[in-house]
Structures are given as structure tokens and as C-alpha cells.
Amino acid sequence: MNRVAEAGPATRRHLPDTDPPAVSSLCAIEVVRQERRAQTLSMTVRVRVDGSHLYLRGHFPGLPILPGVFVVETLCQAMAHGAGTGTGRWPALRSVRSLRLQAPLLDGDVLMLEIAARRHPDGGWAVTAEGSRTDGTTSARIRADFDRGDAADA
Numbered sequence: 001m002n003r004v005a006e007a008g009p010a011t012r013r014h015l016p017d018t019d020p021p022a023v024s025s026l027c028a029i030e031v032v033r034q035e036r037r038a039q040t041l042s043m044t045v046r047v048r049v050d051g052s053h054l055y056l057r058g059h060f061p062g063l064p065i066l067p068g069v070f071v072v073e074t075l076c077q078a079m080a081h082g083a084g085t086g087t088g089r090w091p092a093l094r095s096v097r098s099l100r101l102q103a104p105l106l107d108g109d110v111l112m113l114e115i116a117a118r119r120h121p122d123g124g125w126a127v128t129a130e131g132s133r134t135d136g137t138t139s140a141r142i143r144a145d146f147d148r149g150d151a152a153d154a
Helices: 068-083
Strands: 004-008 011-014 031-036 040-048 093-101 110-119 125-132 138-146
Touching: 031 068, 040 068, 068 093, 068 110, 068 125, 068 138, 110 138
Parallel strands: 004 031
Antiparallel strands: 004 011, 031 040, 040 110, 093 138, 110 125, 125 138
């Protein structure tokens, strides 16, 4: 599967396999749209739920549902891509302040995750995200904090 990033309306680039670290069996970002300003970052990421994929085996047989932890993983991969420093370090999740899973994401659904991130005074990120599925139903709401993603955080 090719991952494609859109830095603007007409700019596209393929993300190499070495772009931010990810769970090896899950590339949670298929398409990224982003706008980055000095202290804010906004992104839209999309991922299709594939019920035949290994990560859904047993969750649940006959009715595959995307586990909530993979919605969080989608957010983490998006932040790694959008807020990476170019130094080989990416912002890491510090805390999940709130996670509300409101509707299941089933085989064939597309999760659209709208992300708004703003800088903390320490350089980290305060993030809110809202996910919706193919039919427009809100599926998840997340509030989280990420570190700034540089050597000082290590």
C-alpha cells in the first residue's frame, strides 16, 4: 500500500517506509492533508478498515471492528508525520486526556480523523482529534498530549 502525503492542494509525495515508526502490521495513514503554522498544526488523515487484515483477526470473528487502540495509533502516526522535526525523532504520545469511542469502525469503513494541534509552552503539543466514519457518524474523540519530538525529550 502506498502512503501519500499532501502538503498542499497540488503537492504530493510518497512517504518512504522509514518515515515515522509504526506498528509493522498497521500503516494507519493512507492520506494526509496538513497545514502547519508557527504554533499550530491541522491535519486530516484517512485510513480504510480492512476486515481481512491480520490486526483484526479475532476482533471480532464474523464482524471485524477496528480496536480503539488503532484509532489512537492513527493519531500517533499522524503527529509523527506532521510534527516531526526532521532529526530522526518524532513527537511521542505523553498522555491521553480523553478518549471517547462513539461508534464502531467496521470492515470497509473509512476513518477520517480531523486533528488540531497547538504548541505547549514546553514545546510539546496539545492535540484534539475527531474521527468520523464513512457514513459521517462521529466515531471517536481524542484529547492528548505529545512531547516535542527532539533529543531533549529522550
